[in-house]
Amino acid sequence: MTNIKVRFAPSPTGYMHIGNTRTALFNWLLAKKLGGKFMLRIDDTDKLRSKEEYELSLRDSLKWLGLVWEEEARQSARFDRYNEVVEQLKKEGRIYACYETAEELEFMRKRLMNKGLPPIYDRSSLKLTAEQIAAYEKEGRKPHYRFKLVDGEIKWNDMVRGEVKYEAKNLSDPIIIREDGSYLYHLPSVIDDHDFGITHIVRGEDHVTNTASQVQMFEALGGSVPTFAHLPLLTGKEGKLSKRLGSLGVRELKAQGVEALAICSFLAKLGTSESIEPFYDLESLAQSLDLSKIGRSQPKFDVEELETFNTKFIHGAPYEYVKGRINADENFWNAVKGNLTYVQDITAWEDICHKEVAPVIEDATFTKQAADLLPPEPWNEETFNAWVNEVKAQTGKKGKDLFHPIRKALTAQENGPELKILMPLIGREKAYKRLNGITA
C-alpha cells in the first residue's frame, strides 16, 4: 500500500476566499477519506507579492475551517534543492536558456495570434549559436529558462474528468526560471510533490494544461506521477467568479457569523449530484466524498444560497455542535435555535431573559390582569401552560389575542421561542413588571 498524501499549496499573495477554500477542502477530505496525510505548503516563490500577513491569515482561516495539516513546507526554504534539480535537468537537456525579452515574447505572441496561429513558443533560443549567446551576454542580457517538452501525447486519468489527453506540440515550453533567477511555480511545485511523496492533487480545472506539462516534469524527475483531479471552476451569479468572490473572503464570512462547517458542507456538495445537506463534523463529510459525483460543468456559487443554507444548518444543529461556544444549556438551545440566523444571535434571547426589556403593551387592561394571575415561584416549564389556562378562563381571550399581547409584553418581540421555556428564565419579578408595562 502506498502512503496517501495530499497537499494544499496556497501562495501567500491574498486572503483565503471561496475558491481557495474549495480546493483546500477537497484535498483535505480526500486525505481523510483515503486515510492519508494532509500537508500545507506555502508557495512563496514570488517574493514581491508574498506577504507574511497573508500567510498568517491563510493559516488562521484553514484552522477555523477545521482543515488542519500534519505537515508543512515552504518553497522559499528549498531553493537549494530546486537549483540542484535544475542543474541535473540542464545536463539532460530538459532545461534550456532563452534570451528573448518579455517585450519580444509579447510581440511574437501577438503576431502569431493575428495570423490566426496558436501563440506557442518557437524554441528559437534553442537554435542560438555560441556567438549569438555570447553577444547577448555581452549586451547584458540575462537568460530565463524553459522546460523542454518532448513531443507526443500526454495523458492521465483524471479522477473527475476521466482520461485527459494533450498533444505536447500544442503547448509552449513553460518558463520555469525568470530572468532575475527567481523561480516560477511550475517546477518547484513538481519537485516538492515528488520529494514529499504527494500521491493525489486536487485543483481547479484552470490547471489542466499546467498538468499536461507537469506530467512531463514528474517523468523527468524519474518519479511516479500523482493522481490528478481537476474540479470545474465555480462561477458567480453573473458570470465570473473571481472578482465578486475575491471580496468574499473566509474572514468576512466568519465575521458575519457563517459556520465553518456550513461553508464546508455547502462547498463539498455544490456541483455534485448529491444534495447539499448539513454535516456537523468534517469526518463524516469526508466519508461521504465521492469525486465521481462531481459534474463536469461549472456550478454557480451564490452567497445568498450559502446564507440560506447556513440558517438551515443552525436550525438543525444538535446541542453537541454548539456546546462550549454558548452559555445556554441544551434545553435553551433547542428551544431557541429555530429562531436564530447566526449562533451568536442567541445572546439576544439570553438578554431578554436576564437583562432589561422595555415591554410592548398592546392591551394594558388584559396584560395587567394576566400579571395578577401569575403564580408564585418556583417556575418550571409547566408553569406557562397552567398560568395561560387560568388567564384564558378569567379573561375569555384565546388564540392570537391571548398569546400575542403576552409575548410582546414579556419579550418585546413579535415572535420567538416557545414562551413556556422563556418564562421560567425570565422569572416572576421581571414578568410581573413587564406585564404591567414597566421596563425590567
Place this chain on the structure above:
RNA sequence: GGUCCCAUCGUCUAGCGGCCUAGGACAUCGCCCUCUCACGGCGGUAACGCGAGUUCGAGUCUCGCUGGGAUCACCA
C-alpha cells in the same frame, strides 16, 4: 485564433436508445400542524439551447450551429 471542457426546472443535478406524459434536492408557492417564527407533513408551479442526421423509436448516438468557460504570462 489553436487546444481542452461544458450545455436538462430559478439553482445543483439524475438520465449512459424504449422503464421519461423527464426523477431528486435546494429555492419558491399553497394547504395542514401550531400562541408567533422555525421545524415537520402533504401538494403545486417549473427544464431537455437550435438545426440536421442515424433509428421503428433520441434528453440519451453523430455532425453542424449558437452560447458559456479554461488555457495559450518572466501569476499561481
